[in-house]
Amino acid sequence: MAERFPSIQAVREGLAGVDYLADEATAGVVFLADRLDKPVLVEGPAGTGKTELAKSVARWAGSRLIRLQCYEGLDESKALYEWNYRKQLLRIQAGEGPWSELEGDIFSEEFLLSRPLLEAIRADEPVVLLIDEVDRVEVETEALLLEVLSDWQVSVPEMGTVSARRIPLVFLTSNATRDLSEALKRRCLYLHLDYPSVEREREIVLARVPELPAHLAGEVARIVRSLRLLDLRKPPSVSETLDWARTLVVLGVSELDASLTESTLHVLLKHRADIAAAARELKTAG
Amino acid sequence: MLAVLAAFVGELRAAGLPVSLTENIDAMDAVRHVPLDDRSALRAAMAATMVKRPEHRPAFDAVFDSFFSLAPATVDDDGSDLSALLEDALQSGDADAVQRLARLAVARLAGMEEGRGVRGSAYVFKTMRMLDVDGALARLLAGAGWLERDGLTLAAQCLRNEVEAEVRRRLVAERGPEAVARSVRRPLPEDVDFLHASGDDLAALQRTLRPLARRMAARLARRRRHGRHGRLDFRRTLRRSLSAGGVPADPRFRRPRPHKPEIVVLADVSGSVATFARFTLQLVHALAGEFSAVRTFVFIDGIDEVTHLLAGADDLAAALTRVHEEADVVAADGHSDYGRALTAFWARWGREITPRTSVVILGDARNNYHATGAEVLADLRRRARRLWWLNPEPRSYWDTGDSIVAEYARHCHGVFECRNLRQLEAFVAQIG
Numbered sequence: 001m002a003e004r005f006p007s008i009q010a011v012r013e014g015l016a017g018v019d020y021l022a023d024e025a026t027a028g029v030v031f032l033a034d035r036l037d038k039p040v041l042v043e044g045p046a047g048t049g050k051t052e053l054a055k056s057v058a059r060w061a062g063s064r065l066i067r068l069q070c071y072e073g074l075d076e077s078k079a080l081y082e083w084n085y086r087k088q089l090l091r092i093q094a095g096e097g098p099w100s101e102l103e104g105d106i107f108s109e110e111f112l113l114s115r116p117l118l119e120a121i122r123a124d125e126p127v128v129l130l131i132d133e134v135d136r137v138e139v140e141t142e143a144l145l146l147e148v149l150s151d152w153q154v155s156v157p158e159m160g161t162v163s164a165r166r167i168p169l170v171f172l173t174s175n176a177t178r179d180l181s182e183a184l185k186r187r188c189l190y191l192h193l194d195y196p197s198v199e200r201e202r203e204i205v206l207a208r209v210p211e212l213p214a215h216l217a218g219e220v221a222r223i224v225r226s227l228r229l230l231d232l233r234k235p236p237s238v239s240e241t242l243d244w245a246r247t248l249v250v251l252g253v254s255e256l257d258a259s260l261t262e263s264t265l266h267v268l269l270k271h272r273a274d275i276a277a278a279a280r281e282l283k284t285a286g
Numbered sequence: 287m288l289a290v291l292a293a294f295v296g297e298l299r300a301a302g303l304p305v306s307l308t309e310n311i312d313a314m315d316a317v318r319h320v321p322l323d324d325r326s327a328l329r330a331a332m333a334a335t336m337v338k339r340p341e342h343r344p345a346f347d348a349v350f351d352s353f354f355s356l357a358p359a360t361v362d363d364d365g366s367d368l369s370a371l372l373e374d375a376l377q378s379g380d381a382d383a384v385q386r387l388a389r390l391a392v393a394r395l396a397g398m399e400e401g402r403g404v405r406g407s408a409y410v411f412k413t414m415r416m417l418d419v420d421g422a423l424a425r426l427l428a429g430a431g432w433l434e435r436d437g438l439t440l441a442a443q444c445l446r447n448e449v450e451a452e453v454r455r456r457l458v459a460e461r462g463p464e465a466v467a468r469s470v471r472r473p474l475p476e477d478v479d480f481l482h483a484s485g486d487d488l489a490a491l492q493r494t495l496r497p498l499a500r501r502m503a504a505r506l507a508r509r510r511r512h513g514r515h516g517r518l519d520f521r522r523t524l525r526r527s528l529s530a531g532g533v534p535a536d537p538r539f540r541r542p543r544p545h546k547p548e549i550v551v552l553a554d555v556s557g558s559v560a561t562f563a564r565f566t567l568q569l570v571h572a573l574a575g576e577f578s579a580v581r582t583f584v585f586i587d588g589i590d591e592v593t594h595l596l597a598g599a600d601d602l603a604a605a606l607t608r609v610h611e612e613a614d615v616v617a618a619d620g621h622s623d624y625g626r627a628l629t630a631f632w633a634r635w636g637r638e639i640t641p642r643t644s645v646v647i648l649g650d651a652r653n654n655y656h657a658t659g660a661e662v663l664a665d666l667r668r669r670a671r672r673l674w675w676l677n678p679e680p681r682s683y684w685d686t687g688d689s690i691v692a693e694y695a696r697h698c699h700g701v702f703e704c705r706n707l708r709q710l711e712a713f714v715a716q717i718g
Contacts, residue, residue, distance in 0.1 A: 008320070008327055028320070028330030035319040036312065043340070138508070176497060177504045186308055189316075189334040192343065226436040 004034050004061060004126070004169070019207045020049070020056035021200060029191045030057060039149045039170035041134075041185065044193035046175055047237020051132055053193070054171035058128035063169070066123070067130045068116035070137045079144055080154055081118045084111045107158035117145075118154050121164045128169045134184075135174040142181050145172075150187045198225050201241060209245040219256045220245055227268065227278055236268040244268050258282045291317065294353045297467045298336065301345050302474045305336050312336075325354060341475050341494055351451060352467035355458045368394070372422050372445075379441040388448030391417050398456055406469060409453045410446070419445060476708040480562040480678050491565065491707060498707065499572030502714055506576040516540035546578040547671070548642050552631065554649030555584045555615060556622045562678035563648050564606055566710060570646075571596050573714065578642075583635070584609060585627035588617030591635070622652060624694075625659030632662045636669070644672040647698075650679045651691045658690055663697035673697065676704040676713060 005011050012027040033040045042050040058065035088106040120129040152164035202221040228235040244267045262279050269275045313335040320327040337346045375383040395416040396409045423442050457466050475494045478487045522538035553563040574580045581593045590613040667673045675698045684691040695701040702713050
C-alpha cells in the first residue's frame with residue numbers, strides 16, 4: 001500500500017498549496033485512489049479542471065507526470081511499447097554469432113521503446129499517469145488499458161510480463177462524448193467534476209488571477225453562474241472564466257456593468273447564438 | 287456496519303442503480319479508509335466506488351440521506367419571525383441561514399407527529415406553503431435584476447432541499463431508513479415513463495437529453511466511419527508498393543462513405559402522447575447533423591409539416607411550443623384519427639418519399655375506432671427505405687380497446703415499444 005497522503009484534509013491543503021482548489025469530494029477521491037490503489041476516472045464538461053487535477057496532484061506530490069493523450073486510432077505501439085525495428089535491423093546486419101544468441105539479443109530491453117503506459121509501470125520513482133480524453137479511443141482500444149489498470153502489468157510476448165515496481169497514481173479523464181465500457185468503469189473510482197459553486201469559483205479566480213480586485217471576482221463568478229443557467233450550446237468553462245478575469249485585468253476595469261460584460265462576452269462564449277442569448281438577458285437585466 | 291452497508295447496497299439496486307459485486311467490495315474497502323464520523327467523506331467514498339454515471343447521483347443521494355442521516359437536530363426556537371428570516375436567507379443565499387430556517391420551519395409548521403402514516407412529501411409541501419416561499423420569492427423576484435434572480439431561485443431550491451432533508455431526518459428517526467428510502471424512491475431519468483412523468487421527472491429528463499444527444503451523435507458518426515473496407519484504392523496501393531520493391535504487400539482501401547439516412551418523422555401530438563412526441567422530436571433534431579435531412583410532420587386528425595419551425599431553432603423546447611400553437615393539426619374534432627392523417631399525408635407529400643427515406647411514425651395507434659388507413663402504410667413501405675413505428679405504451683396494452691397496433695405493424699419494418707429514454711436510445715442507435 002502506497003500511503004502517500006495522510007488524510008483527506010491534507011490532500012485538500014496540499015492541492016490548495018499548488019493553486020488547485022479541490023472540493024471535498026475531489027480530495028476524498030484522490031485520497032482513496034492512493035489508499036485503494038485504484039485509478040480515478042474523472043468525467044465532466046470541458047474546462048472544469050480534469051486534466052489540471054492530475055497535473056496539480058503530480059506537482060504537489062513531486063512526482064513525474066506521464067501523459068498519454070488519447071485519440072482515435074491510438075494503438076498498442078503508441079500506448080504500450082514498440083520494438084525499435086531500425087536498431088534491430090542494424091544489429092542483425094552487424095551480426096556475429098549464432099542466430100539463437102542474436103534473437104535473444106534483439107528482443108531485449110535495449111531495443112524496446114517504452115510508450116507512456118509501460119513507462120509508468122516500469123518507473124522506479126513515484127509517477128502520476130494521466131490518460132487524457134479516454135473517451136476518444138475506440139471501445140476495442142479501451143481493452144488495452146484493462147490489464148494495465150487492474151493488474152498493473154504489461155505483457156510483452158517476447159520478454160514476458162513486466163510488473164509495476166510501484167503502483168502509479170492514475171487519472172483518466174473523459175468528456176463523456178460516449179459511454180465508456182462497464183469493464184473500465186468498474187475498475188476505476190469515479191469522480192464527476194461539475195462546474196464549481198459561486199463561492200468556489202470566486203476563490204479559484206482569486207487564486208489564479210490575484211491581480212483582480214476581490215469585489216470583481218465575486219461579480220465575475222456570479223455572472224458566469226447565471227450564464228451557465230441559460231440554455232446554451234456551450235456554457236462557459238472555468239478556464240474561460242479565468243480568461244475573462246484576465247481580460248478584465250488587462251482592460252483595467254474597476255467596475256463591471258452590463259455594456260462592458262456584453263462587449264467582452266466573446267471571451268466566455270464561443271457560439272454566435274449563445275452570445276446573442278446572453279446579450280438579450282443582459283439587456284433585460286439592465 | 288457491514289449489515290448497514292449490505293442493506294444500503296440492496297436499496298441502491300432496488301432503486302435501479304447497477305452496483306456490481308466488485309464495486310460493492312470496493313465500497314467496503316473504501317469505507318475502511320475514511321473517518322466514519324465524517325459524513326461527507328463517507329458519501330464521497332461510496333459515490334466514487336458505486337456511482338459511475340452522473341445521472342444516477344440524485345438517486346444515490348436520496349438513499350444515502352435516508353440511511354446515513356444525522357439525528358434530528360434540536361433547534362433552539364427563539365421565536366424569531368420566520369418571514370423575515372426567509373427574506374434574509376433568500377437574499378443572502380447563505381447556506382447556514384437557509385439550514386437554520388429550514389429546521390425552524392419544519393419544527394414549527396410541518397406538524398409532524400409520531401405514528402401518523404403520512405408521506406414525507408406531504409410534510410414538505412405543507413411546510414413550504416405555510417412558510418409562503420413561493421409568495422416571498424415572487425415578491426423578491428419582481429424587484430430583482432437578472433443576476434439576483436438566479437441567486438434567489440437557487441436559494442429557494444436550496445431551502446426546499448434543506449426542508450426535505452430535515453423532514454427525512456425526522457422520519458428516519460421514527461420509521462427506520464429502509465422504509466423512508468422506499469417511500470422517496472424515484473425512477474432514474476432513463477427509466478421515467480414518458481406517459482406518466484411528473485413535472486420534476488420531466489425536468490430531469492430534459493437535462494439528460496442534450497448530453498444523450500451528443501453521445502448518440504458521436505456513436506452514429508463513429509459507426510459510419512468504422513464500416514467495412516471500401517473498394518481498393520489503386521493509387522495509394524501502388525505508392526505503398528514502392529517501399530516494398532514494387533510488391534503490393536500492403537493494399538490500401540478507400541474509406542467507405544455510406545450515405546446518411548434521410549429521416550421523415552410523423553408524430554401524433556394529441557394530448558395522450560404529446561410528451562413522448564416532444565422528447566423524440568427533440569432527440570431527432572438534436573441529431574440532425576447525423577442525417578442528410580430531417581423532415582417533421584405532426585398530426586392529430588389533420589397533418590401539417592413543421593420542419594421550418596424546428597430547423598435551426600436554438601431553443602427547441604420553445605420551438606416545440608410554437609408547433610403546438612401554429613401547426614394546423616385539427617381537421618375535424620381534435621381526436622386522433624390516424625387513417626385521416628395518413629391519407630392526407632400520402633396525398634400531399636407521398637411523392638416526396640424516396641428509397642433513401644426512412645419513415646418513423648410516433649404514436650399509440652389509438653384510432654378512436656376510425657378507419658385505419660393501413661393501406662396507406664402499405665404504399666408508404668413500398669416507396670420508403672424503412673418504415674418504423676414507435677409506441678409509447680407498454681406492450682401489454684397494445685391492441686386493447688381502440689389500439690390497432692397489429693393492424694399497422696403488418697406494414698412496418700418494425701414496431702418498437704418506447705416508454706422511456708433507455709428504449710428510445712436503443713432505437714435511435716440502430717437506425718443510423
